[in-house]
Amino acid sequence: MTALSLKNVNKSFGNVEVLKDINLEVDEGEFVVFVGPSGCGKSTLLRVIAGLEDATSGTVDIAGEMVNTVPPAKRGIAMVFQSYALYPHLTVRGNMALGLKQEGQPKAVIEARVAEAARMLSLGDYLDRRPSELSGGQRQRVAIGRAVVRQPKLFLFDEPLSNLDASLRMNTRVEIARLHKTLAASMIYVTHDQIEAMTLADRIVVLRDGQVEQIGSPMDLYNNPANRFVAGFIGSPAMNFLPGETVGRPVGQTVGVRPEYLRIVEDGRLNASVAHVENLGGDTNVLATTSSGEPITVRLFGQHRIRMDDSISLDFSDADSFLFDTEGTRLRAG
Numbered sequence: 001m002t003a004l005s006l007k008n009v010n011k012s013f014g015n016v017e018v019l020k021d022i023n024l025e026v027d028e029g030e031f032v033v034f035v036g037p038s039g040c041g042k043s044t045l046l047r048v049i050a051g052l053e054d055a056t057s058g059t060v061d062i063a064g065e066m067v068n069t070v071p072p073a074k075r076g077i078a079m080v081f082q083s084y085a086l087y088p089h090l091t092v093r094g095n096m097a098l099g100l101k102q103e104g105q106p107k108a109v110i111e112a113r114v115a116e117a118a119r120m121l122s123l124g125d126y127l128d129r130r131p132s133e134l135s136g137g138q139r140q141r142v143a144i145g146r147a148v149v150r151q152p153k154l155f156l157f158d159e160p161l162s163n164l165d166a167s168l169r170m171n172t173r174v175e176i177a178r179l180h181k182t183l184a185a186s187m188i189y190v191t192h193d194q195i196e197a198m199t200l201a202d203r204i205v206v207l208r209d210g211q212v213e214q215i216g217s218p219m220d221l222y223n224n225p226a227n228r229f230v231a232g233f234i235g236s237p238a239m240n241f242l243p244g245e246t247v248g249r250p251v252g253q254t255v256g257v258r259p260e261y262l263r264i265v266e267d268g269r270l271n272a273s274v275a276h277v278e279n280l281g282g283d284t285n286v287l288a289t290t291s292s293g294e295p296i297t298v299r300l301f302g303q304h305r306i307r308m309d310d311s312i313s314l315d316f317s318d319a320d321s322f323l324f325d326t327e328g329t330r331l332r333a334g
Contacts, residue, residue: 001028002064003154003186004049009058011041011048011210018044020210022058026188031180033189035197036207036233042190043158045207049188050156051075063153078147079156082163084139086131086146092118093127096145103150110149117145120182121175137168141175148179157189161196173199194234198222206230228328231256237285237297239322246270246292249323253331256322259285259299264306268315272296277306288312 004026011019019041026032034042047053049060051072060067067075086095093114100110118124121141131139140160147155157176161169177200180187191197197204198218206213206221206229214226218234225231231239237259244253247269264286272288275295286298286306298314306312323331 002026003028003030003062004188005059005061006049007059007061009045009048009060010056011044011053012056018210019048019055022212024205024212024215026186028186029184031187031189031200031202032205033191033197033201033203034205034207035191035194036213038192040207041210042192042207046156046158046188046190049154050077050079076153077156078150078152078154079158080140080143080147080160082159084131084143084163086139086142088131091128091130092123092134092142092145095131095142096149099146099150113149113151114145117148120148120179121145135168136164137172140164140172144176144179148183153186155185155187157187159191160189161191161193169196176200195236198234204234206233225322225330227330228254228256228324231322231324231330237299240294240296241324242270242290242294242296243292244323246290246294252326254324254326254328256324257316257320259297261316261320262296262298262314263316264298264300264312265315266313268313270296270314272312272314274306274308274310274312276308279303286312 002025006022006024009019009022022045034045036042044053048055051067051070055068062075090098096114096117097110100113118127121144123141123145126134126138161172164172173196189200201218203215203217204221205215208229214221214230221230221234225234228241232241235258239256239258242255242257244255245251247255249255271291274286274288276287278285284300284302284304286300288296288298290296325331
């Protein structure tokens with residue numbers, strides 16, 4: 001069964017086109033992530049799905065029902081926002097139960113659902129605390145629990161981890177992944193962080209300027225990007241781009257090489273000067289500038305004795321590279 005279907009969805013604010021002919025189908029139980037730079041339209045698209053914004057044209061179907069004119073509360077969705085949006089005067093239990101009370105659910109149903117959500121999210125010891133007594137990560141888990149208890153047809157997450165520090169982001173990301181597996185629920189997740197997208201998604205929708213650039217699994221996008229934009233956006237550190245003529249390709253073409261595929265050799269086709277070294281323990285990122293002036297990043301496994309201003313020579317296999325034309329279109333497989 002299809003959990004969500006978007007057909008030719010457009011959204012304009014006045015004369016400004018924010019979404020342009022979006023088409024997407026999300027299967028039941030699928031975790032789909034919208035990713036792209038700020039201003040690409042990903043949050044607006046989520047709000048159109050939620051009913052918080054009206055599509056200018058096109059159709060939005062949830063679980064087989066067209067919902068363009070259905071108010072948000074009747075769409076069978078639950079949304080988790082960047083801000084926790086918890087009521088400070090209510091306990092954790094009260095915050096999670098509020099939506100069910102407003103729906104008129106029986107007390108026994110409310111208690112059972114809240115208890116189960118608290119168990120899944122490890123909130124059982126905090127049910128009688130208020131938000132001010134919780135950490136940021138715990139507050140976000142309460143916000144997620146508030147969505148879980150509603151048993152929606154579709155979960156919508158709008159950059160839910162952006163207010164958390166790095167360690168909490170990782171922990172909460174793991175909890176969301178585990179929750180998805182436990183519930184087998186359909187989830188749409190918006191983020192600007194491509195690491196979140198890569199680690200959570202069954203499929204990623206890459207957006208730019210209100211348009212879909214590519215849809216695919218994380219590894220599809222990493223290994224077979226459709227264009228230079230996707231190639232540069234997916235992957236950390238980002239892909240290197242070099243003028244074709246500097247590495248034996250025709251003038252006007254661009255060669256893309258991921259940092260992990262560059263090798264430091266005695267006599268390679270690229271010479272560079274080291275600008276900075278990131279010693280990460282398990283990995284070493286070498287940031288350098290080629291003799292023709294392009295910035296380049298080399299990712300090495302393990303620890304290496306490389307210092308700023310060292311001269312290095314680099315090479316790579318053509319099979320591990322990507323070729324793009326002047327418009328950024330992918331010309332051939334690596």
